[in-house]
Amino acid sequence: MELNSIKPAAGAKHAKRRVGRGIGSGLGKTAGRGHKGQKSRSGGYHKVGFEGGQMPLQRRLPKRGFKSHLLKFNAEISLTALNNLGLAEVDVLALKQAGLVSELAKVVKVIKSGEISTAVKLSGVVATAGAKAAIEAAGGSLA
Template sequence: MRLQDAVPQPGSQKRRRRVGRGIAAGQGASCGFGMRGQKSRSGRPTRPGFEGGQMPLYRRIPKLKGFERVNVKQYTIINVGALSELAANTEVTLSSLMDAGIITTDDGPLKVLGDGEVSAALTVRAAAFTASARQKIEAAGGTCEVLD
């Protein structure tokens, strides 16, 4: 493709409106801007976002740290590395981890994160797993069961 080949499609470009050339031309005198008012003055457009003096949208919305999420799902989280101290063939649930003292507070359903290593084969029952956590547990010979 060459520079001279880059031309607009036929019919895509319209001729510009010639305003202020008399009443017969259709856009004479006030040139389609009406009679009076802010929108008829020279240099007429107000700045982008101007709402006539009302507090504009970009100043009304929440600032800085983003918006609060409405229904945030709270999880009790644990890393795979914390499960490495458990014996092999152990069934891991939120209640068993609290009994063992690995988790001290119940902040909601259990979610397993992938930081650390696990060597024992464990049966882990949790509400959610990260992809790396699932991969590490299954690589050690364990299983991951997602609870409702």
């Protein structure tokens, strides 16, 4: 191989299509844009979702749902996670240090998911009715 014989791979290069350069090129006159209409004009196109003036789909459909921006301050913890924690007294700070709830959490709720066998004293943490019953059955308490 010599420097003067190096060529790009077959099909890697192709000639740029020169439109509007006469009848002999095959792309003269309308330059491949057809006849008249918005799409034949320079700068003539529409925005995404435009339906020709008809009310667009995203505006015809009703708005639904709501996501509270305050949800990031709420956290949940299961009975299983509480059992695996292995602490006698649990508060929000202990849960944050263990990495079970986010640092932003202000309200922590214990949900009845799994089982608890150790007695745990909760302070500053709320619990569902089922979770409260399970904690008290295991000898724990809520403050």
